[in-house]
Amino acid sequence: MSTLVLLEGADDLSLQALTFARRYDAEVxxxxxxxxxxxxxxxxxxxxxLDEYAPQAWARAIASxxxxxxxxxxxxxxxxxxxxxxxMLDGVFAANVVEANGDEVTRQRWGGSLLEQARxxxxxxxxxxxxxxxxxxxxxxxxxxxxxxPQLHDADLVVRVSERVDTSTGxxxxxxxxxxxxxxRGVGSAxxxxxxxxxxxxxxxxxxxxxxxxxxxxxxxxDQVGQTGTKISPDLYIPxxxxxxxxxxAGCKGAKKLLAINSDxxxxxxxxxxxxxxxxxxxxxxxxxxxxxRVKG
Amino acid sequence: xxxxxCVKRVPLTGGKMVLTADERAIETRHLGxxxxxxxxxxxxxxxxxxEAQGGSVxxxxxxxxxxxxxxxxxxxxxxxxxxxxxxDGSEWDAxxxxxxxxxxxEGEAPDLVIFGNESADSGGYQxxxxxxxxxxxxxxxxxxxxxxxxxxxxxxxxxxxVYRVPLPAxxxxxxxxxxxxxxxxxxxxxxxxxxxxRRTPAPRAPRLEMVRLVVPEGRGKQAEVLGEGPSAxxxxxxxFKSLGVA
Numbered sequence: 001m002s003t004l005v006l007l008e009g010a011d012d013l014s015l016q017a018l019t020f021a022r023r024y025d026a027e028v029x030x031x032x033x034x035x036x037x038x039x040x041x042x043x044x045x046x047x048x049x050l051d052e053y054a055p056q057a058w059a060r061a062i063a064s065x066x067x068x069x070x071x072x073x074x075x076x077x078x079x080x081x082x083x084x085x086x087x088m089l090d091g092v093f094a095a096n097v098v099e100a101n102g103d104e105v106t107r108q109r110w111g112g113s114l115l116e117q118a119r120x121x122x123x124x125x126x127x128x129x130x131x132x133x134x135x136x137x138x139x140x141x142x143x144x145x146x147x148x149x150p151q152l153h154d155a156d157l158v159v160r161v162s163e164r165v166d167t168s169t170g171x172x173x174x175x176x177x178x179x180x181x182x183x184x185r186g187v188g189s190a191x192x193x194x195x196x197x198x199x200x201x202x203x204x205x206x207x208x209x210x211x212x213x214x215x216x217x218x219x220x221x222x223d224q225v226g227q228t229g230t231k232i233s234p235d236l237y238i239p240x241x242x243x244x245x246x247x248x249x250a251g252c253k254g255a256k257k258l259l260a261i262n263s264d265x266x267x268x269x270x271x272x273x274x275x276x277x278x279x280x281x282x283x284x285x286x287x288x289x290x291x292x293x294r295v296k297g
Numbered sequence: 298x299x300x301x302x303c304v305k306r307v308p309l310t311g312g313k314m315v316l317t318a319d320e321r322a323i324e325t326r327h328l329g330x331x332x333x334x335x336x337x338x339x340x341x342x343x344x345x346x347x348e349a350q351g352g353s354v355x356x357x358x359x360x361x362x363x364x365x366x367x368x369x370x371x372x373x374x375x376x377x378x379x380x381x382x383x384x385d386g387s388e389w390d391a392x393x394x395x396x397x398x399x400x401x402x403e404g405e406a407p408d409l410v411i412f413g414n415e416s417a418d419s420g421g422y423q424x425x426x427x428x429x430x431x432x433x434x435x436x437x438x439x440x441x442x443x444x445x446x447x448x449x450x451x452x453x454x455x456x457x458x459v460y461r462v463p464l465p466a467x468x469x470x471x472x473x474x475x476x477x478x479x480x481x482x483x484x485x486x487x488x489x490x491x492x493x494x495r496r497t498p499a500p501r502a503p504r505l506e507m508v509r510l511v512v513p514e515g516r517g518k519q520a521e522v523l524g525e526g527p528s529a530x531x532x533x534x535x536x537f538k539s540l541g542v543a
Contacts (some may be wrong), residue, residue: 053458055438076454079415080438083423087430092504093391095415095422106511109419114314114323115511116419121504128422158435163459179542203542211334214476221473227417228334228472236542246310247334247417257540259533260520268312273520275536277529287527291534292543 002027002043004067006058006081010037013073016134018042020127021071024100030143031062041139047147053077054160059084061150067124074128082126091124098133108133111227111250131231132254172206174223179205180234180255182225183213184248186241186263186281190218195285196240202292208232210242226251241281244269261285298352300343301407303398303425304336304371306364307418320509321388323418332367334472335413337374341477342443342470343411344375350445352408353377357401359394361386365493372488373480379493390503391419395427397498402432409450412469414439421505429467436467441474 003025007014018039021028030037030045033053037045048061058081062070070085072078074096086093096108103120108130174180181200183193193207200207208225209218225232226248233254240261242248249272252258260273261284270276277284308328315324332340343354356371358364359382368379382397389397402410412425429436437460442453449461452468480488523532537543 079422083426117508119506165457167457276520279526287530291530
């Protein structure tokens with residue numbers, strides 16, 4: 001038996017999936033599209049000759065290699081392609097797995113706020129690996145590279161990327177900002193975010209918010225940190241007036257340090273905070289900004 | 298255009314996950330319920346499509362009898378009718394759920410089927426794709442924008458990737474594609490009178506079998522309280538300096 005890993009590249013999430021597969025199975029092969037990713041520690045890299053992303057065609061290429069186990073990173077594409085491949089291979093597919101041994105898997109639910117131990121019943125198993133749940137291990141050994149042209153069905157290319165629209169805003173993105181100052185319901189209003197903008201600007205960061213805030217229409221959804229928003233991993237996260245619902249915590253658990261500003265010392269956010277300031281956000285944030293300006297001169 | 302939207306009833310979990318004694322479910326005695334966020338946006342999108350070009354919106358869920366509450370919420374949002382695939386409340390895996398939903402979609406034959414990209418609770422990422430395959434329809438996932446051009450569906454993901462597919466089609470959407478409306482009081486009253494049809498799908502053994510749930514260990518942190526009120530500002534700035542951000 002061997003395990004086939006779908007690699008979208010040699011980025012961190014791909015390498016985490018590769019480490020996961022090498023722990024799961026002694027024999028690991030890779031399937032990639034367009035070009036072979038620069039990875040080692042696998043037997044063969046099968047490179048499918050397909051140009052544009054087409055989820056069903058990618059899945060068909062994977063299925064054509066007759067794998068017993070397929071692993072991919074838990075990205076949008078990884079989850080999408082493996083779901084298609086599961087249908088084609090009559091396999092059982094578990095998304096966002098953190099640990100696996102034979103038929104037994106542990107996978108994330110609720111964006112990682114809950115874990116599920118599950119059993120996979122099926123000759124073919126497919127698993128995506130939850131982002132940042134596995135530490136990358138070094139590998140060596142040059143693989144062989146085999147190019148192939150998968151036999152596609154007519155329907156496989158109906159859904160494919162037909163155009164790419166530039167969605168970048170030019171500024172620092174929420175996902176990549178080193179500092180994020182987020183506001184929740186406790187900020188009180190859309191206008192209340194002005195003070196957060198000012199502090200974030202001084203710290204070289206950006207403003208985020210909770211789901212309650214986007215639902216109220218105070219901020220656009222692109223600012224939302226959470227399970228159904230953006231997942232962030234800044235050096236410092238400053239949630240202001242955010243209670244710490246699991247929906248929100250699923251989006252900021254990658255933060256290295258967390259400084260909570262909240263009027264409620266018993267708020268759930270405190271259980272995840274490194275530092276806390278208790279009190280009214282509307283008074284504390286401007287005071288911090290003023291102090292920062294004074295110190296910086 | 299006739300649009301069918303599949304939704305899921307999930308608990309409003311708040312700040313802390315607490316499990317039932319058998320460790321197979323979240324303790325929900327003190328919790329409310331809602332529709333999974335991506336799917337609520339799916340219903341809003343369907344209602345907007347039908348407001349713009351006519352047709353009907355049908356909402357379907359598979360769940361316990363109490364899931365009627367969520368269907369009524371979606372009817373208040375503007376859906377025309379609802380179908381409840383009634384279960385005993387036990388967990389159905391993605392394949393069993395997809396099989397039950399496929400049967401409904403085959404009978405209804407809508408032009409467009411909308412799913413949420415993944416459910417808030419189990420996050421399986423596959424029910425919509427499985428239904429699409431069973432129906433032989435194209436499926437595009439993770440849409441943040443949706444439009445119709447020359448009889449084709451144009452869907453855009455947050456990366457900016459654009460897909461154009463013929464109808465009938467299946468799509469999944471993500472929260473942020475729209476901001477769902479707050480139902481008005483008259484809309485809630487109308488929703489009480491809209492039809493909810495109950496059916497009982499045949500269960501099947503799960504191939505992704507949940508054994509037990511585990512609450513992950515927290516960060517085990519004891520927050521260092523820097524102070525109360527504005528007087529804490531100097532201590533906060535000291536922390537900024539120590540972290541190298543100021």
